[in-house]
Amino acid sequence: MSTFSRAAITHNPAWVQLLGLCPLLAVSNNVVNALGLSLASAFVLFGSNCTISMIRAWIPSFARLPCFVLIIATFTTCTVLLLQAFAFDLYLRIALFVQIIVTNCMIVGRIEAFASKQPLAKTILDAAGTACGFAIALLALGAIRELIGHGTLFAGMELLFGPTAASWQLTFNVSEQGLLIATLPPGAFIIAGLALGFGNALLKKFRSRQPSNNREPS
Amino acid sequence: MVKAIGSLLGIALACALLLGLTHRATTEHIKHNQNAHFWQQVNELTALDVPIDKVEWDENVWHLCNGLVLVRGETRGYGGPIHLLAALQLDTAREKDGQTTVRGVSVTRHQETPGIADFISQSQHPWLQHLAGLDPARIGGVEAVTGATITSQAILRGLDAMTAYPELASSRCKG
Numbered sequence: 588m589s590t591f592s593r594a595a596i597t598h599n600p601a602w603v604q605l606l607g608l609c610p611l612l613a614v615s616n617n618v619v620n621a622l623g624l625s626l627a628s629a630f631v632l633f634g635s636n637c638t639i640s641m642i643r644a645w646i647p648s649f650a651r652l653p654c655f656v657l658i659i660a661t662f663t664t665c666t667v668l669l670l671q672a673f674a675f676d677l678y679l680r681i682a683l684f685v686q687i688i689v690t691n692c693m694i695v696g697r698i699e700a701f702a703s704k705q706p707l708a709k710t711i712l713d714a715a716g717t718a719c720g721f722a723i724a725l726l727a728l729g730a731i732r733e734l735i736g737h738g739t740l741f742a743g744m745e746l747l748f749g750p751t752a753a754s755w756q757l758t759f760n761v762s763e764q765g766l767l768i769a770t771l772p773p774g775a776f777i778i779a780g781l782a783l784g785f786g787n788a789l790l791k792k793f794r795s796r797q798p799s800n801n802r803e804p805s
Numbered sequence: 806m807v808k809a810i811g812s813l814l815g816i817a818l819a820c821a822l823l824l825g826l827t828h829r830a831t832t833e834h835i836k837h838n839q840n841a842h843f844w845q846q847v848n849e850l851t852a853l854d855v856p857i858d859k860v861e862w863d864e865n866v867w868h869l870c871n872g873l874v875l876v877r878g879e880t881r882g883y884g885g886p887i888h889l890l891a892a893l894q895l896d897t898a899r900e901k902d903g904q905t906t907v908r909g910v911s912v913t914r915h916q917e918t919p920g921i922a923d924f925i926s927q928s929q930h931p932w933l934q935h936l937a938g939l940d941p942a943r944i945g946g947v948e949a950v951t952g953a954t955i956t957s958q959a960i961l962r963g964l965d966a967m968t969a970y971p972e973l974a975s976s977r978c979k980g
Contacts, residue, residue, distance in 0.1 A: 613918075616923075642816070645812040645815070645816075646812065646816070647808075647809035647812060647813065649809070650809065650813060653813075654813065654816050657816065657817060657820055658816070658820060660820075661820040661823055661824055664824055664827075665823065665824065665827040668827050668828060668831040668835065669827065669831060671831065671834075671835045671838065672830075672831035672834035672835050672838065673834065675835075675838035675839075675841075675842065679842075679926055680923065680926070682916075683884070683916060683918070771921070771952060772921065
């Protein structure tokens with residue numbers, strides 16, 4: 588379990604390692620987009636990490652990068668096709684960012700640093716942890732931005748979960764229009780920066796409470 | 806060396822196989838979704854249920870023979886081509902013969918920046934709604950959406966070109 592929580596929290600790909608920020612900032616303008624992208628990323632991350640862990644003995648080390656990229660690209664293309672087939676409306680909204688999962692350095696990073704050297708069981712935990720960590724970051728940012736920008740939460744969930752989910756929308760009458768900047772890219776940077784600062788403060792407190800435990804050499 | 810090439814080939818083959826299988830399993834669904842999406846847009850634009858399987862494109866113009874004309878076009882946006890579909894109202898009243906009014910515009914395909922240009926695929930967006938009912942001569946005066954100037958102007962340019970198609974005049978439904 589420590590592999591999981593390490594990957595998800597203390598080494599959170601987005602907040603701690605600052606990887607995959609492009610989709611994180613771009614697609615987190617509401618919860619449903621964030622959830623869609625985190626599911627797609629999780630699928631690619633999980634699939635490619637596990638595949639590579641299983642075949643790591645056959646990958647020639649001088650040509651490992653082409654192998655990684657090929658496998659990630661394969662999983663990304665499969666995701667694109669599956670989304671188009673089963674969640675077309677959502678795909679229309681996040682299409683570009685699903686396609687560029689292929690260049691998400693979080694995924695290559697985890698493969699190079701972990702999956703290509705570790706057995707499958709550990710890789711599953713690490714990939715699940717990383718995917719969860721990324722999803723937490725995306726969803727948190729998506730929720731904050733949707734709340735500030737539109738005054739709603741979970742709007743448009745029917746794109747993912749079918750028509751019954753249309754009633755999941757929560758509306759908060761904070762203001763009539765919402766603060767537009769929160770949904771625009773500058774708002775993403777501002778909110779992500781604040782969240783990062785807040786997260787770092789929390790992490791510092793957490794670490795100072797358990798001295799000498801899992802502190803990294805500086 | 807031979808072993809390395811063998812394993813690389815094996816990995817490439819496995820990837821190709823996986824892709825091929827997924828493609829085969831999803832083509833039907835994707836085609837169905839794209840068709841459904843297209844017809845939904847057509848029906849939203851024309852506000853009448855056009856029977857499916859009745860596509861009669863004459864170049865880029867499709868006369869629905871009730872005063873409405875569907876036109877399709879392409880314009881260069883910020884991230885690549887934007888495919889547009891517009892419904893135009895042909896005015897066949899005597900003195901205004903040949904005049905058109907834009908009934909509605911929708912974007913069928915685009916690669917614009919998500920988050921910034923999302924509004925172009927939302928048919929309910931005020932900016933797109935604003936284009937409906939517009940006299941083509943006034944397209945140049947429409948202002949762009951903040952943050953998506955290039956995208957908005959590309960759509961306006963495309964719409965301008967689409968209202969000037971020569972095929973608009975040569976209706977095949979007369980008589």
